[in-house]
Amino acid sequence: MSKVRENYVRPLDLKHGRVDMTHGSGGRAMAQLIEELFGRHFDNEFLRQGNDGASLPLPAGGRLVMSCDGHVVSPLFFPGGDIGCLSVHGTINDVAVMGAQPLYLAASFILEEGFPLADLAKIVESMALAAKHAGVPVVTGDTKVVEAGKADGVFITTTGVGVVPAGVALSGDRARPGDVILLSGTIGDHGMAIMALRESLGFSAPIVSDTAALHGLIAAMLACGADIRCLRDPTRGGLATTLNEIARQSGVGMMLDEAAIPVNPEVAAACEFLGLDPLYVANEGKLIAIVADGDADKLLAAMRAHPQGARAARIGTVLSDDHHFVQMTTGFGGRRIVDWLTGEQLPRIC
């Protein structure tokens, strides 16, 4: 008989408690804040879907996806990108993993008094280029300035909308026992690019962020006709936390194969130095796909045929498990749980 105990989660102390850094980590603390405060007050059927974006019925038929994402990354410029292109990619990906074709973006800037205009220009040029490459224009925006010391240079919030093609219905609650878990490429690149910079880890070849818009890859995946249950991009909290979210949403367990999860050697080395686990490190250009067993090979082939999925891999399977554990057979030959991210591993990573 199971001796696993049901967690008692102490409710948020809304009277005396304070926001701390764990509330932004992407882990359990953030999930609790969203559930007990935002979810409770904004409660509606769309929010309750619990996905990266809301899938909304259009009056004329069809579905609209809407998502927004705030960006507070520090430093603002990093190998492989900057806060500008990141803010475009992040929101496009949140719309695209819902199965939607991203169409338009809105951008809101919070600027700190004294911030160099040259840097702002660089950021905006990078945003514009990213939007152009993705074919998703920024069509409206807002600008606010706060006094010096009241922000940290630039914060950018972007909102995106897109339309779901007929016949596509992806959601985190659709994983079923027997399904296969695919990953589009290496993990941990974005988070470690930022950390290596912050900690001045002088690697001869710097770790480059994987920040990228994934809607092209996703379109190719949808076109192959596989029965895809759900897609998600493992950003904050990393692969581990994202899989736990899906397991909870779908009421299933998972078994991963550590040896099958691709990690770039320089990312593995930087993680080793800093005592971090790549499973929990943020990605900005990768996705997880849960697919029906019979279609896994077809989907994997479609992913590998796309440049953004060249290193795609089959990393595990969905199991029936009342505890919703995500487990892993380790490369060493043992077994372990891959839990939610606890606490705050890397603040302000995106």
Added chain:
Amino acid sequence: MKFVDEFRDGGLAKGLAATIAAEASPTRRYSFMEFCGGHTHAISRYGVTDLLPANVRMVHGPGCPVCVLPIGRVDMAIELALRHGVILCTYGDCLRVPASDGLSLMKAKARGGDVRMVYSSADALKVAQDNPGRQVVFFAIGFETTTPPTAVVIKQAATLGLDNFSVLCCHVLTPSAISNILESPEVRELGTVPLDGFIGPAHVSTVIGSRPYEFFAEEFRKPVVIAGFEPLDVMQAILMLVRQVNGGRAEVENEFSRAVSRDGNLKAQNLVSEIFELRREFEWRGLGLVPYSALKIRHEYERFDAETRFPLGYRSVADHKACECGAILRGVKRPQDCKLFGTVCTPENPIGSCMVSSEGACAAHYTYGRYKDAA
């Protein structure tokens, strides 16, 4: 990754597992304590126990610096941050340790305390250099491994004449903790904790050498194998312990010959004794007051001692009534034996310190091992 993957090789692990299974006598049980939290973490993270026969059991020891830090010391750090307005620098693991009044350093930060996570003592010194107008305190914790780096920055601060830098010293000593466990009634008289041998932490021994353990082997007739932190190191050490037990030997053996010598790092030892001296006693969470088990900053360097620079009193604070961290740190109980484990005490809301650090026995079992409770 070169020089790492070799020590995590699944094929070699299988071979070692088969040898351990073949050599462990089916007619007896083997209980080995991995003293150090680093080993606890490696064992759970790589699933080492899944590769051991049922009659070889690993008992988690107290060698997790965050876990043994008593609440009163964390309270002092919080007081420095909130009442004395210092910049408090500390290792990341310390931020979430529960302290008095529902606080932790992380929560003190949310209340306006300037608490900063650093990766090394050198980072803390840099913060002091960069903030000449502020007092900067390094909350120094850890066993013999982290002590020399603290000694280095105190010496550097003295050379630089950096009068805005000080250290809240909570460095503790491995051999005194092992003695304390071996002399505890549970091990000595009651026999409730069967201990057939120890795995000693290699990083500690790179500093102190293997010699300090010779006393345990001789006096308590317990074999000790000093081992590295990769899972194959741990497996190899377990095999060496099984062989010692089978052969009726109680010796200090060195599995980590790639970096540990009998005498250790004399330069580091000299530096540590130049800056620090023994505390007459120190409170450990779980073990209570342990004589001569920790270090304090010597009189000559007291201007860098936060306990001298700031009016700080130490107040001993009892753990939560139902918290079993104490018994768990002594190997008397397992995490699952605690009523709070996995219910009110989780990594997100830790009640006891063993649930905080990834090296803590409760956090390791919760984070990596709970699937075993589902069987």
